[in-house]
Amino acid sequence: MELICPAGTPAAFREAIEAGADAIYCGFRDETNARNFPGLNFSREELRQSIALARRKGVQTFVALNTFMRAGDEALWYSAADDAVTIGADALIIADFGLMAYVAERYPEQRLHVSVQASASNPDAIRFLVEAFGAKRVVLPRVLTVQDIARLTRQIDCEVEVFAFGGLCVMAEGRCSLSSYATGKSPNMNGVCSPASHVRYREEAGALVSELGAYTINRFGPGEASGYPTLCKGRFDVGGTEGYAFEDPVSLDVIDEIDALKAAGVCALKIEGRQRGKAYVAEVVSSLKKALRASPTERTALVSRLRAMSEGQRTTSGAYDKRWR
Amino acid sequence: MPYLSPLLAKSAEIAPLWFVERVARTIFTGVLKGHPDLFDRLGDYRQTRYCFSPSDLSLHFRIVPATRMLSVFRGEPPLADARIDGPLALLLGLLEGRCDADALFFSRDLSVTGDMEAMLALRNALDDSAIDLPRELGALAGPFSPLVSGAARHIRARALGGRGAAWN
Known part of the structure; x- marks a missing residue:
């Protein structure tokens, strides 16, 4: 299975390559991506240089354009898509159907991945995105069990990527209004x-x-x-x-479920954490890379030391192994 | 827990404030000169008054990147827009991007107050800047550069212990 790794800065990008990433996802320095934090992300030139480096190392680069376009300001998202394609992104990760349509019509050869923010979690929704926009991969929301994922992959005709480690969003992603409710701003x-x-x-x-x-x-x-x-x-x-009321301060870790996820048809494991430092990226990516190559009995020990770096210093398998109350 | 050697801690406590300030200012100016990309990532937050308060010293370091100002205070922390408290070794580890700030926040080794946007901007700018303090110190030491860099690396390795070992 591919290991898809986060990078919030060029320094973290280089660390991810050295640590063994198969692909790295990142975003531009604006509201076109869901990690729009001060001082984070890439200028066009930084992304061009990073993609060139990744190519030399045999690593792919996915560009996240995974926020929803604001009516009247679509040009910001369109130009980000234009630039990402021109710079040479291996795939665009998109949530907004309008932006998917723009990319599919203008750049039919460009590989398109459905962002977790699209909240596509059933066969009908995913089949629609594949047929309408030529989506090649869907990133599933973190609300499905391994059994749900296995049932889903049998009914769709595109690759499936799931989150394996890092921050745990327990809501209907792309639809959650909790942050908006408290602050007026949302991912x-x-x-x-x-x-x-x-x-x-x-x-x-x-x-x-x-x-x-x-x-x-x-x-x-x-x-x-x-x-x-x-x-x-x-x-x-x-x-x-x-x-x-909803979830404890805790991070996701489904390393123990790798074999079950592979059997369920998952082709790529994603690490959350573009907002984290390069030290975190280096540590988590190298540990998970080793875990993917290790025997099931060795995996837990390899990844357990990452718990100290996790939110609440605890991890959970979340909905993947959900036991309803 | 990373620690500062008692000898270094004691030296910093008894050294005259003007001397500590001169040393810190020289390092700060050298870092800013060698890493102009810091300003780009800081954006508007280069005007922010940041205060670093090592919890194992009674000193506080306040900087304003835009004006290259650094002031050192003893006792009560000075007025600042954003402040970070933690063991000196960890604060220096963060400066170099050797430690993950979120992980240190979760473990309660660090605490932050004030303008969180400014603090995030600084954290991200530092993380991308590949600052290497022993190298920066060596560059300021003229003919003693190898000696100073080597000593600083030794002190850093002891102070950080296993932390930051994965990154180089």
Whole structure:
């Protein structure tokens, strides 16, 4: 199976290549991609140089244009697609049907992947995207079990990529409005979930309090591992009981399911984390590369040390192995 | 937990403030000169007043990248737009991109307050800049360059322990 690795900067891109990535995904420095954070991402020239380096090393580059176009400002997304094609992206990762149509009509030879943000999670939706826009691969949302994935792959005629490690989004991706509700900005339209402009941290008697907009997201006790300030992983008082209403601060790790995913027809494993530093990229990519080559019994040990770098310093197999409450 | 050697910590505590400031300013100016790409990624946040507060020292370092200003304070932290607290070895590890800031935040080794957009911009700019402090220090040491770089590498390896070993 291919290992698809994140890069938020040219330095992280180089680390991913050295660590053994089969393909690297990245985005431009604007709201055309879902990791539109300050100081992150690539200029056109940086991407051109990175793609040239990747080619020399036999590594593919996928460009994420995975936010939804804003009415009246479509030119920003169209020009990003034009530039990514001209620069030589091996694939474009797209969520917006309008942008898919633009790329399919203008660049019929360009390989197109359906972003997880499109939330295409059933045979009808995926078949439509393959037939209408020539999509070659779909990145599945992190809400399906391994059995769901196996049933799905048998009914579609395109490659399937799934998230294997990193940040865990538990919502209907591309449709989630929690960040918008609290801040007016979302990963879907602005490329930012819980934008830093609305995040505040403060210390209270050794506890770390995180706030997003007008909401207190969490209060981590002294020494307690912390997480990102997202509403979906907030700790709230619900019906008189304090706890995590949606999901704990935890990261995804499905390394133990690799063989089952392969048998289910998955061709590529994706690592989340374009917002993470190059040290994280180097460590996670090299560990997962070793794990893919290792025996099932060796894999857990290889990847377990990554837990310390994960949100909440804990990992879960999430919906892939869901046991409903 | 990464640590600063007691000798270095003690030296920094008793050294006159003007001396610490002069050394830090020389390093800071050298880093900015050698990595102009930092400014590009910082964008508008180059005007931000960033404060670095090593938790194992009573010193605070405040910088403003745009004006190349660096000031050192003892005791209470100075006014700043964004502030990061943590062991000095980890702060230097972050400066070089040898440690992952999110991982250190999750483990509570680091704490951040103030303007989070500015802090993210700085983190990402530093992460892409391939700063190598021993090399930068060596460049400032003239004929003693190999000696200074070597000593700095030794201190860094001891201070960071296993952290950052995967990256080079």
